[in-house]
Amino acid sequence: MTRDQLRLKIPAGVRDLLPGEALRKRSLENDFEKIFRVWGYQEVITPTFEYYDVLSVGRGAEEDAQLYKFIDRQGQILTLRPDMTTPIARLISSRMRDDRFPCRIFYMANGFSCEDPQAGRQREFYQSGIELVGDGSPFADAEVIAVAVEILKTSGLRNFKVSIGHVDILYGMIEKMGLPEAQKGRIKAEVSNKNYVGLQELLDEFNVPVEGKEKFMQVITTRGDRGIIEEALRLAGNDKTGAALKALSDVYDALEAYGITANVEIDLGVLRGLDYYTGVVFEGYSAYLGFPILGGGRYDNLMEQFGFKCPATGFALGMERLLLSLEKEGGEIGAVPEPDYLILYEPSKAAQAFKKARELRDKGKIVITQLSREDRDTEILGRAGNIVIF
Template sequence: MEQKLIHTPDGVRDVYGTELRAKKITEKKIIERFRMYGYKEIETPAFEYFDIFSNEIGTTPSRELYKFFDKEGDTLVLRPDFTPSIARCASKYFLEADEEVRLCYRGRAYNNTLSLQGKLKETTQVGAELINDGSADADADVIAMVIETMKEIGFTDFTVSIGQVDFFKGLCDEAGLDDEDIAKLREQISVKNYFGAAEFLSEHNVSQKIQDLLLRSGDVLDADELNALINETENERSKKALLRLKEVYELMQLHGLEQYVSIDLGMLSKFHYYTGLIFKAYTYGAGDAVVKGGRYDGLLEKFGKEAPAIGCVFLLDDIMSALNALGLICEEEVIPEIIEYSDADREEAFKKIAAIRASGKPAYGRHCRK
C-alpha cells in the first residue's frame, strides 16, 4: 500500500525541474505568437456538463470520458478537448457579435481510453479559435499562424498537411452510405487500409468511379494533381471542397509558406464536428501529429449561435518530446547561489541575497547555527 501511494495512475506523470521549465517556456512562446495574430486568452472550466461533449455534438465517445456526479445528480465530465467548451463560451458571451472573435487557451485535457498505447491520458493543450469568419482567408491565416508558431518554438523541418472532409462526405452521400457505413470506411481510410476499403466498397455495390475517387482520398497530392482531381470530380459537394482546398493552397503561396504545406485528402478526424478544411502538423521525433485543427462551422449552432469557426490545438506534451528527440531543448538548469549565514550576520546575508536576486539571478539563504 505504501509503494502505491508514491506512484501515479496509468496515463499521467509528474513533470518538474528543467523539463517543466522548458515546457512552460514553450507554452509561453505559443501564446505570445497567438497574441501577435490578435488572439485574446480565455479560461474555461476543467469540467463541464456531460451534454457539452455528448455524441450529439460529435466529440469523444462517452466511454472515453472521465465522468462523475455532483451533489444535484448532474453528470459532469473532465474536458477531453477544448473546442466544444470554447464554442459554448463564445455562444454565451459573444452571441450578438458579428465581427470575428479570436480566442486562445491553454490547459489540461483528459481522455480515458485504452487505445492510447503509451500515450498520456492527461495532456497539456494550447490552442486558438477564430469565430465568425468562414472565408478561405481565415483558413489560410490560421495555417500561417501554425507554421510561424512551429518555427518560433524551434522546429525547422516539418509539414502541415491540409485536407477536406467534405470531399469524403460528398462521395459517401453519392454512394448512398449510411452513418454506420461511413464510420467504418472512415476508419479504413484513416489507417491507410486501402485494400480493406476497396473490399468494403465492393460489398456495398458502390460504382467503380466513386470507388476510385474515394480511394483517391488517401492520396497526398501536389497542385497539378489537385487540379486534375477537380476536373474528374462531378459530385457538387466534393468538387466545392476541392476548389476551397485549392484556394487555401494558393493563399499559402501568397503568404510565402507553401513549402511547409502538403495536400492530404486521407485525413479524416475522429471529431465529427469538423465540416470542411482540416489540417495536422508533423515533424521528426513524434509518432503522430503535434498540431491538429480544422473548420467546424456547425458546432456553435448546437449552443444557440450560428457562426462559422476554425481552430487549432498544439499538443504540448508531444511537442516537447519531439523537441527533446531533436536536441532542440537547450535550456540549462540555473543553479541558485546559496548564501550561508549565522545569527550574527543574518542582516548582511539578507542584503546580499536581495542584491543577487535584483540582478536577475536566483539565490536563497541557508541558516547555519554555530
C-alpha cells in the first residue's frame, strides 16, 4: 500500500462515527448520565494512558498480552487504559481516600485492547459505567445491577437479560475436586467461554471421578431463578460454594425488592475474565449477540493493591455492542436534524444576518448562515425549508 493510499485508511479495530452514528451515541450517553446522576453518582475523568505497573494490576497473562504498551522518553513503560475500573481504583486510593464513603462514581470513556477485531469487538471502544465504592453489602451489588437494567431499558433495548453468578461457585468446586491451583485458569477459561465440551475434556484430563465431574457440570450449566440455588447447594457440598450461593440468594432478594427480576436470571456459570473479581458478578446479554453488552461485579481486593483496602462493585457497558444490538433489534440510526433556518447573505449584510441568526438560536432553533453565491443558491432554494435572505 502506497503512502497516498494509506492516508485514506484507518488501522484495523478502530472506526469513524458519521454524524448520525455520533448523534445516537451521544444521545444515549446523555440519557445514561441523567440516570447515573439521579442515582447519586458523580463523574470522574482519568488519563487515557498510565504507567503499566498501574494498569496491569489484576490482569492475567492473556489480558496482559492485549495491553497497548509504549515507552516514554524517561524509559517508563506506559499503557493505554484497557478499562476504567483499575484507573478509578488508583484514583480513589490516591486522591479520594479521605472522602465520605460509600462513594458513587460514573464515567464515559474510551478504552483500548489489542485483540482481533470483529463485530462488537474493537481495539478502541467506548464504555459507560459506574463504581460503587465502600459498601460490601448485597444491597450494593443489587444497586449496580438495578442501574444496569435501567440504562438498558432506557436505551430502548427490549430483549435482554442480566445473568448473575458468583466467582466462588466455581472456585469452591475446583477446591472440592482437589485440583491444583495451576489448573484453575484453564478451567476458568472454558467456563467463561461456555465451552462445555472442552471443559469435560479438561476434567477427563485431570482424572476427575465421574460423579464429581457430573455434579460439577450440572452446577456450572444451571440457570434460572432462586429455585436453582437449593439444588446447587445439595450438589456442591462445600463451604466456599455454599457461602457464594447464599450471597447470590441475598442479592437476588434485593433485586426482587427493586422489582426487576423479570430481566434477571441466575447463571451459576457466569464468570468475568479479570482476576480481580471476588464475589457476585454479572453480564448483560441481548438476544442478538453471542457476547455480553455489559459486565461487572464485586472486586473487594483491587484497591488494596494501591494501599487502600475498600470493598467495591461496578459495571461497564460497551457502547458499540449496545448500538449493534439496537440495530439488530430494528432501531434505525437517528437522522441528523435538518436546520430550522438557512440564512443567505451578501457580504455587506453580514451584520444583519448574524444578528438574526443569534435571535433565532436564542430561541433554540438550528440556524445555518451561508454566504450567498449565485452558482449554488438555486439548488439551495429548491431543497431548503425556512430561508432568510439578506
